[in-house]
Amino acid sequence: MNGRPLFLFNIPNARFIIFGKVFWPQDFFIFGLTMVTFIIFVILFTAAFGRLFCGWICPQTILMEMLFRKVEYAIEGDAAQQRLLKNAPWSGSKILKKTGKHLVFYLLAFIIANTFLAYIIGVAELWKIMTEPVTQHIAGLFSILIFSGVFYAVYAFFREQACTVVCPYGRLQSVLLDRNSMIVAYDYKRGEPRAKFSKKADSSLGDCIDCLQCVKVCPTGIDIRNGTQMECVGCTACIDACNHMMEKTGRPLDLIRYASENGISDHEPLRYTLRMKLYTGILCILVMILSALLMSRKDVDATIMRTPGMLYQERGKDSVSNLYTIKIANKTIRQIPLRLRLEDISGKIEVIGGHAIPVKREEEGSGNFFVVLPRQLIRNRKTTIRVGLYEGDKKIDEIRTNFLGPIPDTDND
Numbered sequence: 235m236n237g238r239p240l241f242l243f244n245i246p247n248a249r250f251i252i253f254g255k256v257f258w259p260q261d262f263f264i265f266g267l268t269m270v271t272f273i274i275f276v277i278l279f280t281a282a283f284g285r286l287f288c289g290w291i292c293p294q295t296i297l298m299e300m301l302f303r304k305v306e307y308a309i310e311g312d313a314a315q316q317r318l319l320k321n322a323p324w325s326g327s328k329i330l331k332k333t334g335k336h337l338v339f340y341l342l343a344f345i346i347a348n349t350f351l352a353y354i355i356g357v358a359e360l361w362k363i364m365t366e367p368v369t370q371h372i373a374g375l376f377s378i379l380i381f382s383g384v385f386y387a388v389y390a391f392f393r394e395q396a397c398t399v400v401c402p403y404g405r406l407q408s409v410l411l412d413r414n415s416m417i418v419a420y421d422y423k424r425g426e427p428r429a430k431f432s433k434k435a436d437s438s439l440g441d442c443i444d445c446l447q448c449v450k451v452c453p454t455g456i457d458i459r460n461g462t463q464m465e466c467v468g469c470t471a472c473i474d475a476c477n478h479m480m481e482k483t484g485r486p487l488d489l490i491r492y493a494s495e496n497g498i499s500d501h502e503p504l505r506y507t508l509r510m511k512l513y514t515g516i517l518c519i520l521v522m523i524l525s526a527l528l529m530s531r532k533d534v535d536a537t538i539m540r541t542p543g544m545l546y547q548e549r550g551k552d553s554v555s556n557l558y559t560i561k562i563a564n565k566t567i568r569q570i571p572l573r574l575r576l577e578d579i580s581g582k583i584e585v586i587g588g589h590a591i592p593v594k595r596e597e598e599g600s601g602n603f604f605v606v607l608p609r610q611l612i613r614n615r616k617t618t619i620r621v622g623l624y625e626g627d628k629k630i631d632e633i634r635t636n637f638l639g640p641i642p643d644t645d646n647d
Contacts, residue, residue: 235253235254236254236567237567238251238254238256238567238596239251239254239353239356239357240253240254241253241353242353242354242356243353243354244354244355244356245354246354246355249596250265252268255528255531255565256565256596258535258563258565258598260535260563261531264524264527264528264531267520267523267524267527268524270520271517271520271521271524274513274516274517274520275517276403277410277513278510278513278514278517280406280407280410280411280415281410281411281412281415281507281509281510281513282415282416282506282510283415283416284407284411284415284416284417284418284468285403285404285407285417285466285467285468286416286468287403287468288397288403288404288467288468288469289467289468289469289470290468290469292397292467294388294396294397294401295397295467295469297346297389298389298393298394298453299453299469301342302339302342302389302390305335305338305339305342306335309331309334309335309338310331310335313450319331336390339386339389339390340382340386342389343382343383343385343386343389343390344378344382344386346382346385347378347381347382347384347385348360348364348378350381350385351374351377351378351381355374359374360374362374363375363378393453394453394454394465394467397454397465397467398454398464398465404464404465404467405464407462407464408464411462412507412509413494413495413496414494414495414496414502414504414505414507415494415495416492416493416494416504417462417466417468417492417493417494417495418458418466418468418470418472418473418490418491418492419458419462419490419491419492419493419494419495419497419498420442420448420458420459420461420489420490420498421488421489421490421491421493421498422459422498423498423499424440424441424489425440425441425442425459425489426440426442427439427440428440428442428443428444429442429443429444430443430444431443431445431483441480441485441486441489442459442489443479443483445479447475447476447478447479448472448475448476448490449472450475451471451472451474451475452471452472453467453469453471454466454467458472458490462495470492472490473488473490473491473492476489476490477489477490532565532630532631533564533565533566533630534562534563534564534565534566534570534572534593534623534625534630534631535562535563535565535631536560536561536562536563536572536623536631536633537560537561537633538558538559538560538621538633538635539558539559539560539561539635540556540557540558540559540635540636540638541557541558541559541602544556544557545638546637546638546639546640547604548640549606551609552608552609552610553606553607553608553609554606554607554609554612554639554640555584555604555605555606555607556604556605556637556638557602557603557604558602558603558604558605558635559600559601559602560574560591560600560601560602560603561598561599561600562591562593562598562599562600562601563598564593564594564595564596564597564598564599565596566595566596567595567596568595569592569593569594569595570592570593570625571590571591571592571625571626572590572591572592572593572623572624572625573589573590573591573623573624573625573626574591574603574621574622574623574624575621575622575624576605576619576620576621576622577619577620577621577622577632578620579607579611579619579620580607580608580611581605581606581607581608581611581619582605582606583603583604583605583606583621584603584604584606585601585602585603586601586602586603586604587601587602591603605619605621605637607619607637607639609639609640612637612639612640614639615638615639615641616636616637616638616639617636617637617639618634618635618636618637619634619635619636619637620632620633620634621633621634621635
């Protein structure tokens with residue numbers, strides 16, 4: 235977007251790009267507000283929809299279920315065949331399958347690691363690591379290998395423990411969820427008491443036939459019939475398994491379904507509660523503030539400071555000068571020859587080394603310049619002046635600073 239990557243999180247260089255917009259350390263308050271807004275959104279989303287994110291959007295779940303597990307099933311077979319293979323004695327076929335699976339796993343982890351690293355250092359820098367001599371990019375090579383090893387270990391061995399042990403989101407459920415939140419829930423009123431399937435109808439028994447299919451298909455190994463648990467990632471595998479068994483036994487579907495606790499116990503529909511409305515209000519306020527900050531954000535940020543340790547300089551009898559340092563952050567994708575002008579006051583600016591301060595695209599620059607004022611304009615020890623920043627004839631910013639001068643002589647007559 236606009237010649238930049240859509241997203242870049244270059245932590246080593248403190249440079250972030252979000253939706254094509256560059257954020258520097260000077261913009262950290264905007265970045266921080268964005269993170270706060272995102273957290274409020276997560277709280278609202280969880281209060282309304284439970285762990286829907288974990289089951290359907292989280293990269294860990296998507297890559298595990300839609301990529302690595304598909305590969306594992308293609309090589310080793312389904313869960314029953316995998317158990318048989320695991321318990322079988324080592325043979326040529328077993329060695330071939332296990333080796334092939336882990337080689338493919340590492341290849342996929344290597345591709346994911348390169349993609350992940352591209353979001354940190356950028357595609358251009360990653361391409362250099364891949365195409366230039368290894369000796370020039372030892373740190374980059376080790377970064378790729380470390381990321382590949384981490385992803386391989388997670389998807390080959392750690393798996394769902396990343397959700398239940400490492401990820402803090404699941405542990406926040408008890409705080410974020412309430413009885414009106416949408417969760418994967420077992421209808422205990424309809425399902426209890428449980429009993430093995432029988433062709434003889436018995437109105438005293440519930441619809442749950444205790445087949446344990448919901449437990450067998452759960453990636454984290456929990457029994458959803460025990461209620462909401464931290465390990466539930468909302469993948470709905472238990473819903474599919476239960477509906478399959480209900481269909482086979484001729485019973486109504488959705489014994490396990492998306493519902494709220496109040497929906498199961500009191501048959502209440504999902505509601506937009508007061509708590510959700512408050513979160514929505516806070517989120518809207520933050521989004522409006524963030525939008526205003528982004529719209530008013532300048533493409534060029536500059537800071538002007540008087541050079542430390544230096545007083546004013548007298549230039550003959552009719553003028554005084556001060557030396558300043560300017561630091562500039564160019565957030566655009568073009569080089570800017572920055573010119574400085576005094577606003578609404580007579581005087582001149584002398585840039586050291588030329589007439590303009592060149593600032594390269596998406597980089598920071600600095601320069602020094604003198605401000606020279608006529609002595610008759612100096613009425614106080616400090617005079618406030620305004621310095622305009624121009625790109626050609628276009629004014630892009632204006633900065634106020636102080637001009638230090640001699641104390642004017644007083645007439646004692």
